[in-house]
Amino acid sequence: MTQDSARVERAALETEREANPALALLSTSVGRNAGLVVALLLICVVGAVSAGDRFTSSDNALTILRLAAGVGVVSIGMTFVIIGGGIDLSVGAIVALASVWSTTVATQQMVEDTHWIAMVGVALLVGAGCGLVNGLVIAYGNVVAFITTLAMLASARGLAEIISDKKTQIIPRHGFAEFFNGDLLGVSVQIWLFALVAAVGWILLNRTTFGRRTVAVGGNPEAARLAGINVKRHTVYLYVLIGVCSGIAALMLVARTTTGSSTHGTLWELDAIAAVVIGGTLLTGGRGTIVGTVLGVLIFSTLTNIFILNNRSFSEQSLFKGAIIVAAVLLQQRLASRSNT
């Protein structure tokens, strides 16, 4: 069934390509990603021209990547959820909750008694737990994802405030911070983690049944169900996956700041969704790429970096960011309507 629709789509694309080669190329995923690479390169040229060596130095490149890493990991999870036809507004709040839970006195005691890996376990479990609740309510409670995760956004941050008593929880600088905030082969572990999560995400999406099912569920849930996919169970998996990603991002933030706080990860959900959307993933589901998301994240963090280097205000940057998102979505809609005709 899905193979059929894929064949139809491919045929449609082929006719398209004959009609207008440039536009047709843009509507394939490889072409779209090439477009993003060009956009990123253009931004880099602006950076190099306006800030010179200060932009092009390797230290600065690492700074950009470190900034991208946290939101990047969340965005990989977001790519799966959005391809699967959902949305998750609660990731920032889950990051806050996981950061708080993994830095409580009790957890730190556990770390002292055993190993700092306990902290990792706690954060991942909290993330997975929140994701599981989201997934169950959406799949089996038939509540719209937007509402469910909005509720989780409020309650996870509320719970984080209750647990931390709204205070910033400071952890001692033991092995955990040294590892997660350290360097490996001259590159920050945070960047390695982002690369690792992106690589695993790519394999999962492109080379496994899980990935194909995600595309099928997002593209046409009814067809996917008829094709024998357990759509409800798969939806739950997707939200657990993004929960785990949020847990990893929380660990990275805890290591960078040596703190857990209920204010961590504020508005990360919007950054992640924005990166996924400009990365070419359809908000309606069924199509998207990991490479596009990574490029989307890099475009935003490079932009932030250039604004800092050039002494420009954050407000101008927000304005610019908004314009980029609208432009990306408009382009996407045009391409979508072309491939539908």
Add this chain to the structure above:
Amino acid sequence: MSLRSTTPKTRKRFATSLVAGLAVLALTACTSNSDGDDTSGNDSGGGAVAAPAGSNDETGDTVVIGFSAPAADHGWMGSITESAKNEAAKYDDIELRVAEGTNDVAVQISQVETFINDKVDAIVLLPFDGAAMTPIALKAMAAGIPVINVDREFDDPNAARVTVLGDNYGMGVSAGAYVCAEADGNKDAIVAEIAGIDSLPLTQDRSQGFNDALAECGLDVDNRVAADFTVEGGSDAAEQLLQAAPKIDFLWNHDDDQGVGVLAAIDNAGRDEFTMIGGAGSKNAMELIKSGDSVLKATVIYPSTQAADGIRLARLLVQQKAMSDLVEVEVPRVVQLYAPVVTADNVDQYIDTAFES
């Protein structure tokens, strides 16, 4: 105990200290009156009273200062960045790089990293969360860049060379002492409190100071709500509070920015049975105090010019100068500012340095 009753020995000691005191005065007069006296009318942000300027103000080697502060989402924070910029503009030898405006610690860390990559001479940092910015500040210090920590403290003293602080605890004490004086022994007075962002240590310090001062005269806080330093948050919190407390005698609102919303909610509810005390010291709060026809009768100051002070100290530090009014030859480790109570009687003294909310 008058002078007449003192023994010859103590009288002699008095005379010596008098001479010593005069000598110090004469010395400071010398150092602070050397050439190039301040003629610019020194207008920091709201127009601070000109501090005595000495040779310190002479142009020296150019100092590159990186500056980062949270988003200017309320007047006080806006004034922090504004006054820092204005202060830097007054010196030919300061090159200020401003990376203002983020409430995301990950982004603020990235800003400081950029300053380290840039090898700026000093970093003036008002962290969104002091504890969370400590590791990166330590990294800057380790890279040989002095960090001037403003307002929200790091949790490691080694993370900053100089710390410029307001007195949050002192604000609470000043407000509480004012309430005690006005209550005049009335132990049944109903006291309410509208706090700022509860998760910040500064809010906890303010509340602690307020409670401690109230306890001195047997009062306590009967109703407490927290807002978020914004007009909207202040209005929401005040509405809740007024609903919960049908009669109030004294109300301390931590922050004059959210105070705009608080006063609007009080107006809407038609309440005027209590005395309100503000916090931080905005210009419009002071104008209301001056006019006398508002429930707002006083405010306690939390200077919005402290980042500007941070900029000045960073410059002195890098140029290896000291504060000319102190004998000490190095810039001090901590500078803490005072939290005076502003009432209709002394408002004229403070209104010029107040910030616009």
